[in-house]
Amino acid sequence: MNVWLLLIGMGIVTYAIRLSLIVLIGRVDVPPLIQKALRFVPPAVLSAIIFPELLRPGGALDLSLGNVRLLAGVLAAGVAWRTKNVLLTIAVGMVALWVLQAVIPH
Amino acid sequence: MHSRRSEFVAGVKAELPILLGVTPFGMIYGVLAMGAGLPVGPAMAMSSIVFAGSAQFVGAQLIRSGTPGMVIVFTTFIVNLRHMLYSASIAPHLAHLSRRWKWLLAYLLTDEAYAVTITHYNQTAADSPNKHWYLLGAGLALWSTWQVSTAVGIFLGAQVPSSWSLDFTLALTFIALVLPVLRDRPSMAAALSAGVIAVLAAGLPYKLGLMVAAIGGIAIGLWVEARQPSSAHRRQRADIQ
Numbered sequence: 001m002n003v004w005l006l007l008i009g010m011g012i013v014t015y016a017i018r019l020s021l022i023v024l025i026g027r028v029d030v031p032p033l034i035q036k037a038l039r040f041v042p043p044a045v046l047s048a049i050i051f052p053e054l055l056r057p058g059g060a061l062d063l064s065l066g067n068v069r070l071l072a073g074v075l076a077a078g079v080a081w082r083t084k085n086v087l088l089t090i091a092v093g094m095v096a097l098w099v100l101q102a103v104i105p106h
Numbered sequence: 107m108h109s110r111r112s113e114f115v116a117g118v119k120a121e122l123p124i125l126l127g128v129t130p131f132g133m134i135y136g137v138l139a140m141g142a143g144l145p146v147g148p149a150m151a152m153s154s155i156v157f158a159g160s161a162q163f164v165g166a167q168l169i170r171s172g173t174p175g176m177v178i179v180f181t182t183f184i185v186n187l188r189h190m191l192y193s194a195s196i197a198p199h200l201a202h203l204s205r206r207w208k209w210l211l212a213y214l215l216t217d218e219a220y221a222v223t224i225t226h227y228n229q230t231a232a233d234s235p236n237k238h239w240y241l242l243g244a245g246l247a248l249w250s251t252w253q254v255s256t257a258v259g260i261f262l263g264a265q266v267p268s269s270w271s272l273d274f275t276l277a278l279t280f281i282a283l284v285l286p287v288l289r290d291r292p293s294m295a296a297a298l299s300a301g302v303i304a305v306l307a308a309g310l311p312y313k314l315g316l317m318v319a320a321i322g323g324i325a326i327g328l329w330v331e332a333r334q335p336s337s338a339h340r341r342q343r344a345d346i347q
Binding site for chain 2: 003004005006007008009010011013014015017018019020021022023024025026030033034035036037038039040041042043044045046047048049050051052053054055056061069072073076077080081084085086087089090091093094097098101
């Protein structure tokens with residue numbers, strides 16, 4: 001497939017998904033159950049992205065103390081919980097990862 | 107107070123710290139796209155035509171491995187399905203807008219713009235008629251940063267050593283975004299169960315595990331909420347006793 005056709009295909013699919021319910025929900029009544037469910041979208045989706053990044057860093061489950069991403073991620077989560085500061089969370093998490101990578105053999 | 111301008115500026119400001127995590131990620135995409143053998147033009151254009159970080163990562167990797175185009179488009183669809191949940195979630199806040207606004211804001215509906223915007227909408231009790239300018243501000247801040255950072259990655263090429271682990275900034279950005287929305291037990295249950303399911307289902311093809319986990323987490327959140335007597339109920343029961 002031509003690379004430009006591929007890009008346009010990827011773009012149309014992505015845009016259609018993002019537009020779909022913005023357009024649709026303005027027109028039809030949303031059932032109460034769905035309305036209640038929507039507030040769980042951010043915690044559920046974001047956690048579903050985060051957990052595998054921390055717990056399966058090399059593509060396999062790693063619960064050992066040698067899993068530096070898990071340790072740095074938990075520390076960053078603590079910072080985010082206490083401060084709600086995005087910059088500080090990213091900074092502490094990255095520095096922790098670098099320090100742990102230097103200290104812990106992997 | 108809630109003028110178009112103030113909403114727009116507030117959206118940009120809320121997005122600013124996120125950009126620290128997004129910038130390295132955009133650069134890594136640029137490096138990855140070059141490594142996949144994409145020419146500079148298409149590699150750069152993907153950031154505006156597709157404008158979806160994780161789908162661009164997966165797309166570049168699939169192009170490198172010579173995957174057929176239809177499979178790549180299908181994979182993009184699955185990887186981005188979570189945006190349908192964002193679309194549903196943000197829709198009530200945009201329902202009053204013109205078609206042109208909806209079409210523009212849908213284009214800007216990324217993980218990072220959605221997360222700061224929905225947090226803002228859920229926190230402000232008063233409904234500003236100009237609140238869509240907040241999403242526009244957050245979305246444009248992210249869009250322009252994404253374009254610049256992927257361009258930097260493309261031109262730096264392979265000069266970012268992988269030992270810097272800059273890809274970790276994405277997980278950290280999402281951690282910073284998710285903790286503030288864990289306000290009560292049902293949302294904590296939703297987050298925890300979605301995370302566990304995502305780890306267990308990570309082996310599913312086309313990153314389907316993410317979608318399974320998201321729907322599972324939402325269902326658990328609803329279930330915990332239904333089991334939990336609301337504060338009004340509790341008060342009633344106390345009165346009876």
